[in-house]
Amino acid sequence: MKVISLRVTDDAIVLAYERASHQRQQSVIAYDPRQSIGDNLEKIRERLVGINFDVAVIENPLAYEFSDTIVGINHQRIDIGLALTNMLNVPVVSQQTVKTLGLTKAAARKQTYNQWHLDYYGQYTGKRNYGQESMLTLGNGFFGLRGSYVEAKADDNNYPGTYVAGFYNQLTTKINDRDVVNEDLVNLPNAQYLTFSVDHQTPFTIKKENIQDIYRSLDLQTGELRTTMLVQLATGHALRVVTTKVADMHNWHQYALRYQLTPLNFSGSLQIYSEIDGSVINSNVERYRNLNSRHIDVTEMSTAGQEAYLAGQTKQSKIKFVVGSKLVSCNDSAAKQTTHNQPDIIRQELSLDVTQNQSYTFEKNVAIFTSLETPEADLMNATTTELHQASFSASEQHSDDFWQDIWRNADIQIEGDLTSQKLTRVNIFHTFVSATEVANQHLDASIGARGLHGEAYRGHVFWDEMFVIPFYTLHYPKLARQLLMYRYHRLEAAKKYAASEGYQGAMFPWQSGQDGDEQSQFVHLNPLTQQWDPDNSRLQRHVSLAVAYNVWTYYHLANDREFMQSYGIQMLLDIARFWISKAEYNPTTKRYDIKKVMGPDEFHEGYPNSDEEGLTNNAYTNIMVSWLFETIDYLRGNVVPEAAFTKALQQAGINDTLYKKMANIGHRLTLEVDSAGVIGQFEGYFKLPSLNFENYRKKYGDISRMDRILKAEGHTPDAYQVAKQADALMAFYNFDLTHVNQILKQMGYDLPAGFLTRNIEYYLDRTTHGSTLSRIVYAVLTLVDGNMDQSWHLFSQALLSDYYDIQGGTTAEGIHLGVMAATLMLETRNYAGVDELTDIVTIAPNLPAHWRSIAFRQYFRGTQYHFQITQKAITVTADQTAKIHVADHELLLTANKPLTVDYQGQPLTAIAKAN
Numbered sequence: 001m002k003v004i005s006l007r008v009t010d011d012a013i014v015l016a017y018e019r020a021s022h023q024r025q026q027s028v029i030a031y032d033p034r035q036s037i038g039d040n041l042e043k044i045r046e047r048l049v050g051i052n053f054d055v056a057v058i059e060n061p062l063a064y065e066f067s068d069t070i071v072g073i074n075h076q077r078i079d080i081g082l083a084l085t086n087m088l089n090v091p092v093v094s095q096q097t098v099k100t101l102g103l104t105k106a107a108a109r110k111q112t113y114n115q116w117h118l119d120y121y122g123q124y125t126g127k128r129n130y131g132q133e134s135m136l137t138l139g140n141g142f143f144g145l146r147g148s149y150v151e152a153k154a155d156d157n158n159y160p161g162t163y164v165a166g167f168y169n170q171l172t173t174k175i176n177d178r179d180v181v182n183e184d185l186v187n188l189p190n191a192q193y194l195t196f197s198v199d200h201q202t203p204f205t206i207k208k209e210n211i212q213d214i215y216r217s218l219d220l221q222t223g224e225l226r227t228t229m230l231v232q233l234a235t236g237h238a239l240r241v242v243t244t245k246v247a248d249m250h251n252w253h254q255y256a257l258r259y260q261l262t263p264l265n266f267s268g269s270l271q272i273y274s275e276i277d278g279s280v281i282n283s284n285v286e287r288y289r290n291l292n293s294r295h296i297d298v299t300e301m302s303t304a305g306q307e308a309y310l311a312g313q314t315k316q317s318k319i320k321f322v323v324g325s326k327l328v329s330c331n332d333s334a335a336k337q338t339t340h341n342q343p344d345i346i347r348q349e350l351s352l353d354v355t356q357n358q359s360y361t362f363e364k365n366v367a368i369f370t371s372l373e374t375p376e377a378d379l380m381n382a383t384t385t386e387l388h389q390a391s392f393s394a395s396e397q398h399s400d401d402f403w404q405d406i407w408r409n410a411d412i413q414i415e416g417d418l419t420s421q422k423l424t425r426v427n428i429f430h431t432f433v434s435a436t437e438v439a440n441q442h443l444d445a446s447i448g449a450r451g452l453h454g455e456a457y458r459g460h461v462f463w464d465e466m467f468v469i470p471f472y473t474l475h476y477p478k479l480a481r482q483l484l485m486y487r488y489h490r491l492e493a494a495k496k497y498a499a500s501e502g503y504q505g506a507m508f509p510w511q512s513g514q515d516g517d518e519q520s521q522f523v524h525l526n527p528l529t530q531q532w533d534p535d536n537s538r539l540q541r542h543v544s545l546a547v548a549y550n551v552w553t554y555y556h557l558a559n560d561r562e563f564m565q566s567y568g569i570q571m572l573l574d575i576a577r578f579w580i581s582k583a584e585y586n587p588t589t590k591r592y593d594i595k596k597v598m599g600p601d602e603f604h605e606g607y608p609n610s611d612e613e614g615l616t617n618n619a620y621t622n623i624m625v626s627w628l629f630e631t632i633d634y635l636r637g638n639v640v641p642e643a644a645f646t647k648a649l650q651q652a653g654i655n656d657t658l659y660k661k662m663a664n665i666g667h668r669l670t671l672e673v674d675s676a677g678v679i680g681q682f683e684g685y686f687k688l689p690s691l692n693f694e695n696y697r698k699k700y701g702d703i704s705r706m707d708r709i710l711k712a713e714g715h716t717p718d719a720y721q722v723a724k725q726a727d728a729l730m731a732f733y734n735f736d737l738t739h740v741n742q743i744l745k746q747m748g749y750d751l752p753a754g755f756l757t758r759n760i761e762y763y764l765d766r767t768t769h770g771s772t773l774s775r776i777v778y779a780v781l782t783l784v785d786g787n788m789d790q791s792w793h794l795f796s797q798a799l800l801s802d803y804y805d806i807q808g809g810t811t812a813e814g815i816h817l818g819v820m821a822a823t824l825m826l827e828t829r830n831y832a833g834v835d836e837l838t839d840i841v842t843i844a845p846n847l848p849a850h851w852r853s854i855a856f857r858q859y860f861r862g863t864q865y866h867f868q869i870t871q872k873a874i875t876v877t878a879d880q881t882a883k884i885h886v887a888d889h890e891l892l893l894t895a896n897k898p899l900t901v902d903y904q905g906q907p908l909t910a911i912a913k914a915n
Contacts, residue, residue: 001103002052005095006044007059008071008080015044017051031074041083048088055107056084056092066215066228067121068094077213079121085114089419115421118218123211125157130284130454130812131805133159135426136218136225137453137815138247138255140402141165141436142443143188143368144452145255147218147225150243151195152206153277159284162188163452163459165435166372166445167321168514169314171292180521183513185448185459186295187282189310189323191366192245193275194259198237199268200351210234220425221407223247223399238264248395249402252439253386256395257364263354270354272335272362274327276301276310278344284455285813296321298344306337307387308346311380313371317514320371324383326390330361365390373442406432409857410475412827416852423799424827427820431471434817437479446486446512447817454814460511460519461486463546463600464818466734467773470553471821474828474836474858477558484554487547488567490516491574494544498578504653505577508544510537531711536605539598539614541582544575545624549734552631557836559861561639569640572632573652579625580658583665591670597621599681601727603707603717603770607684617683619728622669623740626747627731629666667746677755678762681728690721690766702808704770723767725774726781729759733777736837737784757785772801776822780830783846792848795831799823828856832869836860842885843876845869845903872904 004017013029029043058080062070069081069092081092091110098106120132136147144163152158163185170183197203204210212230219226229241240262248254261270278298283289300311306326313320327348329335335352354360367386369379410428414421434451449464450456465483473480491506493516498507509518520538551568554560583592596614598605599621606613636645649659672680680686696703703709707717707724726733731740737756744751760781769775779794797806798819805811828834832854833845841860847853847869855868863882868875876884878893885891886901893899 001054001107003055003057003103004048004051004053005057005059006080006084008061008073010073010075013040013044013073015047017048017053019051033074037073037076037078038083041080041087044084045087053090055090055103056081056088057095057098057103058092059095061094061096064213064215066217067119068097070121077122079119079215081110082119082121086419089417091418111418114418116219116221116425118220118422118426120216121214123206123208123214127809127812128805129157130159131802131809132216133161134453134811134813134815135802136216137430137433137451138223138225138245139433139452140247140249140252141432141434141439141452142252142373143247143255144433145192145245145247146453147216147245148192149206149214149227149229150192150245150257150259151204153190153193154280154283158206160190160192161284161454162190162192162368163455164188164321164368164370164372165440165443165452166514167314167319167370168317168459169295169319170316171295173291180291180523182288182291182521183458183460183519184282184293184295185455185513186314187280187284187455188296188321188368189276189278189298189312190280191276191310191323191325191368192255192257192364193273193277194243194257194362194364195273196239196241196261197271197273198233198235198239198263198266200271201235203271203273204231204233218429220429221400221403222396223249223403223429224396237266240264244396246392246395246399247433248390248398249436249438250398251386251390251395252436252442253367253369253382254390254395255366256390256392257366258392259362259364260359261354261362262359263356265356267354267356270352270360272327272329272350274308274325274348274350274364276308276323276325276346278310278312278323278346282455288455288458301341301344301346303339303346303348306348307384308339308348309380309383310344310346320376320379322369322379322383324367324387326365326387328363328365330363333360363392365392365395372444402436402438411856412824413855414827414851414853416850417848420796420799420851423803424824426803427799427823430815431468431817431821431824434468435472435479435483437476437482440479440482443482444486444489446483448814449816449818450814451817454812456810456813457511458513458519460513462511462818463540463543464773466546466549467776467818467825468821469550470557471824473554473557474860477554477560477859480554480558481560481563484550484563485567487516487550488571491571493517495574498581503578504581505579506544506571506574507541507578508547508575510540510543534605536598536613537602539596539605540600540602541578541597542599542618542621542624544578545621545628548572548575548628548631549624553837555639557860564635565640565644569632569635569645569648570651572628572635573648573654576628576632576662577652577654577658579628580654580662580665583625583669586670589670591668592665593617593670593683594622594625599727600725600730601681601723603722603724604682606718608716608719615682617670617672619671619679619681620730622671623731623743623747624734626666626669627735627743629662630743630746633663667748669747671744671747671749673749673751676758677751678759679728679751681723681763685721688719688721693765693768704768704807706768706770721766723763724770725767726763726777729763729781730777732756732784733780736835739837756781760785772798772807772816772819773822775801776819776826779826783830788846788848791830795823795826827854828858828867832856832867834858834865834867834869838885840883840885840890841865843867843869843874843901844887845874847871872902874901874903875899876901 007014015027093106133146146161148160215228225245227243231239242260244258281293298312309324311322333352335350340347446461448459449462494506494508511519555564595616599618775794775798779791783791802811835842853870866877877898880895882893
């Protein structure tokens with residue numbers, strides 16, 4: 001095992017390593033206080049270029065119980081192990097741990113720890129701490145509980161939000177003499193609040209001057225979030241405070257807190273304060289703060305022994321709720337309990353005598369019930385019953401049991417890349433914070449673009465479902481089905497929306513909330529200009545195609561014919577009816593046009609100097625409409641019996657004439673294609689001037705939101721060849737190249753050889769990746785085009801995007817769920833090469849060179865497969881007899897018997913391994 005070692009002084013880092021010549025080298029890196037800690041540590045990477053090593057050893061760390069790699073430098077403490085692991089992608093251990101365990105065991109233990117923990121050291125402020133709270137959010141699909149300090153209340157540095165899936169309310173704000181209505185996912189009363197005081201003095205709050213150290217650690221294996229604080233009060237009292245949070249993953253109305261305090265230098269009187277704070281508002285997103293944000297009215301507050309209850313309802317949607325808590329002292333010392341109510345806040349207080357260096361533990365159980373999933377008359381009784389039976393140990397066990405099941409069925413194991421392994425598991429974790437089979441089977445809700453982690457996009461449901469639901473389908477198909485039922489239950493709302501715009505069929509809204517009506521605004525605030533600009537994003541009618549894609553993908557992967565026959569075909573036909581009514585015949589071209597739409601690239605909302613909103617013949621939209629029409633025709637008879645299909649046709653208002661017209665439209669939709677085979681993003685795109693992106697980068701640095709920059713300069717992005725994200729080429733993400741070519745040919749377009757390469761180069765030059773989803777799509781496209789280096793660059797940025805908050809503060813407002821799930825799909829579908837979009841699982845690996853292997857399980861049509869793929873071989877096990885395709889060979893799998901295929905540099909051989 002090759003080792004580098006570091007000795008850290010206050011003003012330098014002494015680095016020791018072995019050169020290629022086996023000569024031991026020592027290098028001193030002087031600390032530059034004018035630079036950030038990160039920039040100073042980057043010098044270590046520079047010094048180690050060309051040096052091979054497996055582990056880093058810190059020779060002189062400080063002694064801390066929560067980490068063995070904390071050092072002091074430039075009068076600051078940092079966990080250099082966390083920083084270097086992220087930077088160098090190797091485990092970092094202390095010299096003392098090496099002496100105790102030996103180098104091999106120490107490195108292995110830290111390697112395992114890093115793969116399963118998301119840690120933050122130190123106290124952060126502003127959006128950086130908001131972002132860490134998002135990344136530390138716990139939940140179970142019913143609620144999301146932001147990972148804030150329990151002692152914190154909402155301010156500019158902390159935001160203890162609580163959200164329940166589907167729990168929306170609308171408020172009206174007067175803006176420039178205009179009533180603006182916004183629907184939001186409501187921030188519910190904060191019941192995680194706990195704090196303390198010594199000798200009845202002022203209760204402790206999160207302030208820099210009171211805190212010596214803070215370490216937060218999310219254990220992905222068990223779902224526990226632990227915060228350790230070393231506190232030094234102004235009075236001189238010192239305490240260690242350890243808080244553990246868990247979301248109950250079985251009794252899904254509950255979460256639990258364990259609060260342990262240890263007086264380090266005193267004996268005396270200690271008070272514990274617990275609150276249910278119903279005075280909360282929605283204020284997580286700074287740009288929304290000028291809007292009305294008080295969504296709830298508190299209607300009742302009561303206490304009964306150790307329990308406290310706060311009831312209320314939303315102001316407009318009239319959803320009722322009850323939040324209850326139970327505060328228990330787990331100590332031998334007698335504790336005196338009192339209650340002190342304030343307006344909309346219940347406060348319980350425990351007071352007890354404490355002894356120096358003895359630990360005192362308190363537990364708080366919280367239950368949340370709403371009238372969305374519980375009859376109104378039963379809300380209080382249900383909450384009371386739940387709390388009577390609640391305990392921290394039960395919630396902790398339920399969390400552990402649930403996550404063990406998740407890691408058995410949905411884990412992705414990567415060897416050779418510590419950072420990718422950790423962040424892959426972080427992303428898996430948050431997909432199941434956002435939705436679970438346990439809770440969602442009882443809910444009429446889907447997944448918001450920001451999960452249950454924050455208030456950006458007002459908690460609405462977007463097309464991001466398209467990047468998430470396939471992942472659920474491959475692991476927990478019942479969950480995917482339930483999420484699709486959210487759309488089915490809003491089919492009538494989609495039909496009303498279409499009718500209101502003069503169309504037939506179902507037109508799903510760009511932003512969907514409680515009822516499925518359009519929640520997109522007509523104006524939005526540009527943070528660069530602080531001006532309200534027109535917002536035509538509701539014209540992204542391709543959201544209906546995303547719904548259709550999810551319906552088909554779910555059926556295809558899960559083989560749920562009953563769903564397709566009872567629900568799916570109706571959705572597909574109603575969506576098709578909308579597109580039939582929207583397509584217009586053009587007698588000049590003898591083709592069909594689709595007007596007044598926007599593509600996934602949100603920079604272009606219309607044509608310059610045009611009074612008409614929207615664009616004509618967006619390539620992605622037209623390709624997907626053609627796919628939809630062909631898919632419906634295939635389903636008829638092959639999947640959906642003729643009688644059921646005919647009934648669905650009638651309900652959708654499609655007669656034989658319209659059905660024939662649908663086929664004609666699908667084959668004659670218009671695309672604009674140049675002589676090199678480059679597909680125009682929309683009609684007229686090639687006529688727009690290009691931009692000098694280099695000049696803008698020099699001036700602004702980050703140009704991802706080029707639309708805002710151009711508007712701030714008095715320009716419009718509508719007038720330029722610039723894209724926020726992948727648009728014209730999105731279909732190549734949804735389907736493989738062969739399938740897209742088939743769609744293009746059925747539309748009448750036979751593109752020249754090498755057209756995909758030219759398209760990718762053309763649009764990458766014009767795309768600013770203002771959405772992290774853009775990097776995912778182009779990572780797939782460049783991989784298909786044989787450019788692994790560029791694919792990896794884009795993928796790794798997407799994988800790191802929320803962890804490093806690369807969009808400059810957006811993670812503060814909630815994680816990007818679509819990107820998180822899409823990275824998982826890219827790892828398995830594209831890098832591992834396991835493609836289930838065909839009728840038989842097809843495997844064609846493209847592993848990154850530094851990944852030694854990847855292993856995972858997936859369900860396909862009722863069979864669970866286990867894949868283990870290395871740089872040289874594929875091993876597949878299925879729980880029943882099945883067939884797979886590898887290198888154009890069809891291979892038969894025997895139930896529960898591994899099959900190994902050597903595919904690297906050798907003729908294809910299949911070797912059945914013994915169990």
